Amino acid sequence: MRPFDHLTLMQFCWSTLSILGFSIRVNLKGWKIFLIALGGGLTWAFYLIFLYFSKSLLFSIFFSVFLVCTYSEVVARLSKIPVSVFVTCVIIPLVPGRNLYYAMQAYIAGNSAVASENLYKVLLISGTIALAIAVVSSVTNIIFRLKDRF
Amino acid sequence: MKRITLSETIEISMEIGKILLQNGSTANRVELMMCKVCKIFGYPQTEAFVTPTGIFLTVSDGKENITTSIKRIENRKTDLGKITKISHLVNEMEKQYCRDGLCMWDADKFRDELRHIENERAWPEWFTIFCGGLTSGCFCLLFGGSWLEFAVAYIVGVLVSLSLKLLGNLRLNSFLTHIVGAALIVVFAKVLDIWVPYIKLDNIIIGGIMLLVPGLSFVNAIRDAMSGDLVSGTARGIEAIMLAIAIAAGSGIMLKLFELWGM
Numbered sequence: 517m518r519p520f521d522h523l524t525l526m527q528f529c530w531s532t533l534s535i536l537g538f539s540i541r542v543n544l545k546g547w548k549i550f551l552i553a554l555g556g557g558l559t560w561a562f563y564l565i566f567l568y569f570s571k572s573l574l575f576s577i578f579f580s581v582f583l584v585c586t587y588s589e590v591v592a593r594l595s596k597i598p599v600s601v602f603v604t605c606v607i608i609p610l611v612p613g614r615n616l617y618y619a620m621q622a623y624i625a626g627n628s629a630v631a632s633e634n635l636y637k638v639l640l641i642s643g644t645i646a647l648a649i650a651v652v653s654s655v656t657n658i659i660f661r662l663k664d665r666f
Numbered sequence: 667m668k669r670i671t672l673s674e675t676i677e678i679s680m681e682i683g684k685i686l687l688q689n690g691s692t693a694n695r696v697e698l699m700m701c702k703v704c705k706i707f708g709y710p711q712t713e714a715f716v717t718p719t720g721i722f723l724t725v726s727d728g729k730e731n732i733t734t735s736i737k738r739i740e741n742r743k744t745d746l747g748k749i750t751k752i753s754h755l756v757n758e759m760e761k762q763y764c765r766d767g768l769c770m771w772d773a774d775k776f777r778d779e780l781r782h783i784e785n786e787r788a789w790p791e792w793f794t795i796f797c798g799g800l801t802s803g804c805f806c807l808l809f810g811g812s813w814l815e816f817a818v819a820y821i822v823g824v825l826v827s828l829s830l831k832l833l834g835n836l837r838l839n840s841f842l843t844h845i846v847g848a849a850l851i852v853v854f855a856k857v858l859d860i861w862v863p864y865i866k867l868d869n870i871i872i873g874g875i876m877l878l879v880p881g882l883s884f885v886n887a888i889r890d891a892m893s894g895d896l897v898s899g900t901a902r903g904i905e906a907i908m909l910a911i912a913i914a915a916g917s918g919i920m921l922k923l924f925e926l927w928g929m
Binding site for chain 2: 649
């Protein structure tokens with residue numbers, strides 16, 4: 517899959533639609549949910565683009581979450597939504613539910629090599645997402661503290 | 667312009683903290699909001715301590731009265747719309763309704779407003795259930811499903827959202843709810859597989875599982891730990907791990923049972 521062809525665009529649309537459904541499911545309301553859905557689509561699109569250029573799973577997850585968290589810190593402050601609400605909805609496409617399922621399935625089939633590989637991926641991916649969110653929120657705190665100081 | 671008394675201040679800010687914490691806000695934010703409300707009402711000397719299962723709040727009026735109150739929080743759920751509304755309310759209070767401890771509204775008006783927020787439903791129930799189906803179906807497409815699998819995943823998502831709603835009435839704990847939810851996803855997918863030919867179940871089940879993954883606990887754990895709330899950070903991290911184990915266990919049990927049955 518090349519980074520800017522129609523398949524990436526379609527994946528972007530599906531990711532956007534699924535986050536739109538998710539944000540309605542957690543009772544969010546108003547035009548803001550389209551901003552959240554756009555963030556969810558961007559997460560997946562950035563992930564695919566970085567994955568194509570770097571061929572590294574964790575690198576692409578880190579940078580897509582990093583960029584989307586920056587987007588959500590800015591847009592959430594402009595549209596007056598709490599930032600944690602925004603970030604929660606936006607990272608959902610990257611949460612490793614897929615690897616969790618494959619690990620379970622392989623374990624039941626008795627294939628413990630595949631199971632442990634997928635379990636390892638679950639831990640690594642969630643750790644990477646955690647790291648990216650932590651970096652962005654700490655940097656934002658520092659920026660606001662500096663802004664108060666001067 | 668009226669002044670709100672100490673006990674009414676504690677009551678209202680406790681109610682705000684309760685709604686925020688029950689619907690999935692971070693501990694740091696609940697503490698900030700409660701201190702802000704007390705400050706708006708003219709009691710700047712406030713200490714708040716929030717864990718995921720309880721709130722402690724001490725308010726002093728600067729002279730001789732000092733009051734502490736504790737609230738136990740039960741049955742938490744995810745409702746981000748209410749968090750947004752409470753944040754709006756507190757910001758409006760700060761900007762318009764209150765100046766220097768004097769308020770345009772009296773305590774009853776605030777109570778009415780909070781009760782209104784707590785009981786309001788953003789969307790009708792059937793619509794959220796259908797949106798659960800949309801989420802599940804689109805995740806199935808995202809992970810490489812076909813259009814037929816999208817349709818099946820949509821039905822599975824709707825059925826699972828409906829049964830989670832019904833399970834919510836039984837007041838089970840969240841661990842058990844996630845086990846039963848994940849098991850039901852596998853059951854619905856396997857049963858629909860009997861009638862619909864040429865589908866792969868993997869993407870459908872993954873689409874359903876994405877409805878259950880503990881994204882909120884995960885994000886809250888990180889944000890709490892980063893803001894220095896180690897108690898609630900670790901508690902929510904353990905919650906996220908337990909829920910992930912519950913999802914894996916529920917789907918695993920059902921997969922094994924179906925395998926033993928020969929399907």
